[in-house]
Amino acid sequence: MRAELEPLGSSYDVVVANPPYMGSSSLGRWMSAWVKKRYPEAYRDLCTSFIDRGFSLSRTDGYSAMVTMQSWMFLGSFERLRGKILRGHSISSMAHLGTRAFGQIAGEVVSTTATVFANAKSEVGGAYFRLVDMGSEAEKQAGLLEALADPNCGWFYRRDADTFRQIPGSPIAYWASDAMLGAFTNGISIDEVSDYTGSPNITGDNGSYLRLFWEVSSNEVSNKWVPYSKGGEFRRWYGNLIHVVDWTQTARQHYASNQTSTLLPEKYWYKGGITYTMLTSGKACFRHIDNGCIWDKSGPVICSLGTLEPIWLAYLNGSVAQLYLDFLNPTMNLQVKDVKSLPFLPIDDSNSIISLTRNNISISKGDWDSFEISRNFKRHPLI
Known part of the structure; x- marks a missing residue:
C-alpha cells in the first residue's frame, strides 16, 4: 500500500x-x-x-x-x-x-x-x-x-x-468586453436602488397551503387566499399569476415556525414591483406585478423602485442584461444575487423608454386577460 x-x-x-x-x-x-x-x-x-x-x-x-x-x-x-x-x-x-x-x-x-x-x-x-x-x-x-x-x-x-x-x-x-466589465465600476446595480430580499415565502406543504385561483371561491380571495407569485413559463412584461396562498394567521404561524417553511418578512407583504421566473430554459423573463401579492423563491419580486421601475423592467428584458446574466449565472436557476449584481449605466432619453415599457405591459396584460387562466378574464376576444 x-x-x-x-x-x-x-x-x-x-x-x-x-x-x-x-x-x-x-x-x-x-x-x-x-x-x-x-x-x-x-x-x-x-x-x-x-x-x-x-x-x-x-x-x-x-x-x-x-x-x-x-x-x-x-x-x-x-x-x-x-x-x-x-x-x-x-x-x-x-x-x-x-x-x-x-x-x-x-x-x-x-x-x-x-x-x-x-x-x-x-x-x-x-x-x-x-x-x-x-x-x-x-x-x-x-x-x-x-x-x-x-x-x-x-x-x-x-x-x-x-x-x-x-x-x-x-x-x-x-x-466579456472591456466596456461590459467597466460598467460594474461606472454603473449602478439594482440592489442599490431597490428593496429586494433573498428570504422568500416557503409553505413547506404546497398541497395544503397553495391553490390555483379557480380552485377557491372568489369571495375568499384576499380574505383567506392571497395572489401568489410563483414564476411560471417564459413570459415577459405581465402575467403568470395563477396561484393563491393561504394567508390566514394560522397559516402564517405555520410558515414562521415549521422547520421546512419560511415566512416572507412582513415589510414585503403585498408589495408589487418586478417579478421574474427563477427557473429558465434559456432567456430570462421579467414582469410587472401589482400590489397585493405574496411571493416565493420561484417568483421573487424586486420592490420599491418607484419611478425607476419601467426603466429597470425594460433593461432587464433587454439583450444587454441577458449578456451579463449569461456569465453571472449561465445555468437554468436565476438567483437573486445574480439579478442584484447587474450593472446599469445612466440613459438620456428615459421618457421614451418609460412610455414603451408601459405600452408593452398594457399589450401583455391584454393578451393575458384574454384567456381563462387570468383572474380578469371576461370573454375570449374571438367571441
Missing part, C-alpha cells in the same frame, strides 16, 4: 487529471465532512476538490491541468475557490468546451472545461478558447486548432485573471 501512496506524497512539474464529478451531498456523511475539512474552498464537488489538490501536488511554478465541469467558473457556491485561484494562482489556458465535447452520449448533458492552472501568480494573461457554441467533438477540435493558428478567429481571448475580480462573485467571464 505504501508504494501505491508514495506518488501522492511527491510534487511534480505537471499534474494532469480528469477527476470524477460528485456533489458533496452525495459523498456520504464521513466523506463529506473529510472533504469539507481539507478543502474548505472547494468541497462543493469532488472535481473541484481535485482542482485544489492539484495545487499541492504541483511544484511552485508548476502546472496543474484538469478537465472538469464548468460550474466552478460561475456558480456562487464556488466563489471561494475562484477567489483562491485568482489570489494565489493563475489560469494559463482554458479550452471552454461546453456540452457535446466527448461524443454525443457522454458529453451531451455535462458542460465541461479543460483548464491549465499555473501554481503561481503570472503577469501574462491567460489564453481562452470559447468552443461552447460548436456542435460536436470534431468541431471543437477543429475550432481549437484554428484558434491556435489564427488568434483573430473570433473565439480566442486573452485575459488577465485579476480582471475577473472586478465582477461581483468573480465569474471567469473571459469573453
